[in-house]
Amino acid sequence: MYFGLKVYVEDKRLKGLRDHLKTKIPDQDVEKIMKSYEKLGDIIILSIPKEHYNLRDFIGKSFYESYKCQTVLEKGHILGEFRIPYYKKIIGGDFVTIHKENGILYKMDLSKVMFSPGNVAERIRMANVSSSDELIVDMFSGIGYFTLPLAKYGKSKVWALEKNPDSYSFLLENINLNRVSDRVTPLNIDCLDFSSDFEADRIVLGYFSNDEKFLLKALDLVKKGGVLHYHNTVSEKSEHIFKKNVESTLLKKDRDIEPLYYRKIKKYSPGVWHVVFDFKAH
Ligand SMILES: C[S@@+](CC[C@H](N)C(=O)[O-])C[C@H]1O[C@@H](n2cnc3c(N)ncnc32)[C@H](O)[C@@H]1O
Structure with a gap:
């Protein structure tokens, strides 16, 4: 039409x-x-x-x-x-449907897996951040929200880790639907159990948690100077200490932080925002 x-x-x-x-x-x-x-x-x-x-x-x-x-x-x-x-x-x-966004097909069952329409700008941004020589670990890949744009448009190699078996089965389908199986290695595991024989250029942490174990794990996986895309929720009252807290976690692993980008993605609950913070870990 x-x-x-x-x-x-x-x-x-x-x-x-x-x-x-x-x-x-x-x-x-x-x-x-x-x-x-x-x-x-x-x-x-x-x-x-x-x-x-x-x-x-x-x-x-x-x-x-x-x-x-x-x-x-x-x-x-x-x-x-x-x-x-x-x-x-x-x-x-x-409850099963295929949603098309930015040229990517996301198949999902909305009785089993989430999909946040409010994160559209972030999914589109992920299509433009990486390049074909990069090794990326998506620690909480879900059905492929960020893995698919990173692999399809960035042409990067992505290790997509997902613990929920239902999300994982849609991740497998979406890898095939979007023809990126040569670039994505899906694993149905807890990201804390992942070990690699390479140092990642980039890590995506798309899961809200105040437990620093996930960030510490990401620091074990990322190379010196590699990039982290760190998502979390932040209350308006504590926004000023959010980056400081991330910095202190990096210091525990003797890593220095180089902030690159920070954005409020969407309102999560009254007074609380879903934010993304990109930084290099030197
Ligand atoms: C919030 S969803 C991903 C949302 C997506 N990044 C977005 O912004 O729309 C987070 C995913 O992490 C998975 N997950 C939670 N804990 C995990 C863990 N320890 N290891 C791997 N995956 C995990 C959940 O099953 C879920 O699919």
Whole structure:
């Protein structure tokens, strides 16, 4: 379909959907719903405002019919070490879908593995940070959120470590779907048990933990002058000491830090941000 026609069809769909929701819900609340929904492949994920919870089925069905999608879910919590999403089905069928983003296919089962639409800019950034001569360890690869852009666009060799067997099985599928099996070595292990016969140029730590054991492990794996992409959550009140804490962990391994990049990725909870900090470990 021509781009102009596609935009026209989408605008028409959104207008129809808004008008339909407005038959039962005040305008400003409809706007809230329209701003917060997410679409992953053929699945729509809704946040239902508390004050309209009695209209949950009406709202779900409105999206379902407007998008003619496979399933509409109600957003829930992502819990535990394996980051399992607890989303309730409002209408439709399967929780398995393939989401296409930046030319990459991510297959997932949203009853078993998470996918954060809010991290899109970070996934796109990872497509541009590495080069073909690099050896990279993605310590928490999940279904391949960062591994796939690093391998597909950076053409780097990536060791993708993932402990959750469900995420790991989608990682295997996604490596094949994106034809990067010659560059990715997937391992269904705890990253703390990984040992290598090479020093990594780059390490990705895409898991929130205040236990410094993961960062210490990354320092054992990365070469002098190698880069770490360190994700964590930081409360607004303690943001000023976040980098200092990372620096003290590096000192425990006699490594000096060279900060490269810091960004707030998204709000995680009230007053708390998901941040990424890139630095070299000398
Ligand atoms: C939060 S998810 C990845 C999110 C992704 N980086 C993003 O930002 O969208 C973290 C992954 O780490 C895995 N994980 C947790 N602890 C682990 C460990 N010790 N070793 C390897 N993988 C682990 C979880 O199963 C999960 O798939």
